[in-house]
Amino acid sequence: MITVGTWNLENLFRPGSGAAPGSDAAYDAKTDGAEVITELAPDVLAVQEVGEPEALADLMDRLDGAWHTELAAPDGRGIRVGVPARLVLDGAEQVVTFPDKLDPVQVDDDGTTMSAMGRPALRVRIKTEDTTLDVISCHLKSKLLSFPDGFSPRDEDQRARYAVYALHRRAAEAAAIRAYATALLANNGQQGSSKAPPSRAGPKPSARWP
Secondary structure (H helix, E strand, O other): OEEEEEEEEEEEOOOOOOOOOOOHHHHHHHHOOHHHHHHHOOOEEEEEEEOOHHHHHHHHOOOOOOOEEEEOOOOOOOOEEEEEEOOOEEEEEEEEEOOOOOOOEEOOOOOOEEOEEEEEEEEEEEEOOOOEEEEEEOOOOOOOOOEOOEOOOOOHHHHHHHHHHHHHHHHHHHHHHHHHHHHHOOOOOOOOOOOOOOOOOOOOOEEEEO
16 A cells, blocks of 8 residues: 655745745744654655755655655746655656647736646656556646736736636646646546536545555
8 A cells, every 4th residue: 555645845945045934943844844744654745846956855854764756847936846755766757748739828918828837747656566656746837826017916907817827827737737647547537427526525635545
């Protein structure tokens, strides 16, 4: 049985760089999150908003045992996704481009378009004697809106337009992950269904893979 967890580390930068915590004490509080990882005891952990690789290493150093880590390339803000695991990782690949048949999406009033994810996702593969598991760590476009002048719009019409841009980008990124997962599954599970999915409770911090 493989236990998988996920955690958004919220701008895990070392003090003095990027969007780092304002003090050493605040940074220590972030890396103290190792206690949460220890409590959940995942075999594989998908993480988001990693700053420098060294910052993630600081967090991993607080954990017991040997951990293996893969990181994706950073975005324009210098943050990235990654996957630390207590199991040996058997290959990794970034997920970047939008799927075929999906046109580039507009992202601002100037008509700028994107045909790739703003933050590369990362797929890692774990092989054990019993199973092969692919885990994808991704960080889709935030629902937080940003505008040319910052986080405040000039007027409500601009707010509405940029909400559409953000939604389209987020949806396109989700489609990219879906297409990549479909390829991993060798196109299994492609049959459509008119049945509504069963209702589910809120998200859980970890899941177990048989």
